[in-house]
Amino acid sequence: MSELNIRVLNKDDWSIYREIRLLSLQDSPNSFGSSYEQEFLFSSEEWISRLNLDNRVKRALPLVAELNGIAVGLAWGLVHSPKDKTAHIYQMWVSPDVRGQGVGSLLLKKIIIWSKELNLDYVCLAVTTTNIAAVKLYKTYGFEPYGSLESLREASMLSIQPMKLKLCTSAA
Ligand SMILES: CC(C)(COP(=O)(O)OP(=O)(O)OC[C@H]1O[C@@H](n2cnc3c(N)ncnc32)[C@H](O)[C@@H]1OP(=O)(O)O)[C@@H](O)C(=O)NCCC(=O)NCCS
Secondary structure, eight states, X not given: OOOEEEEEOOGGGHHHHHHHHHHHHHHOGGGOSSOHHHHHTOXXXXXXXXXXXXXXXXXXXXXXXXXXXXXXXXXXXXXXSTTOOEEEEEEEEEOGGGTTSSHHHHHHXXXXXXXXXXXXXXXXXXXXXXXXXXXXXXXXTTOEEOSOOEESSTTOSOEEEEEEEEOOTTOO
């Protein structure tokens, strides 16, 4: 029987993180501002430091979804500074083999719950406008477009739409 588990990555998981992140950049180059070519060059220290949450001002929730022990999904929740009332979602990716089975939903739900536990007001992300699956996923959870379109990355023809989920009714 297959078993799906979502857990928080720690610095000892850096090679698991590296593998799935590079896979995601190769598989979905139009979904991310960064690129495989850029991150392939990162040293092991860089991967470890991304996952080393001990000395961070930021609060972070790096999640991996594992199916029978194999990493099949990745997503980060990140609060950039202690006073921020907004969490950001980055690096959301689910392996093509297991898409459409609720893994993306589970990752997103975990980040929303974490953000609520931190008493934040918003969860924000940016999604490529042509990414129908992701836009639909985020809309299902109540994210709404805000602000203006931006370029995915320098010289890209693709645009990203910022989206925001309001967690707290009293937030502006
Ligand atoms: C976007 C992504 C993370 C969704 O992951 P997933 O595990 O397939 O999503 P789920 O199975 O949890 O689907 C949840 C909801 O998303 C939407 N959705 C998912 N796949 C969809 C598709 N192919 N077409 C339309 N809507 C889709 C639906 O609303 C779905 O709910 P439903 O099943 O009740 O209709 C996945 O397609 C992916 O990794 N894409 C490539 C990377 C990427 O685009 N990341 C997002 C960067 S912002």
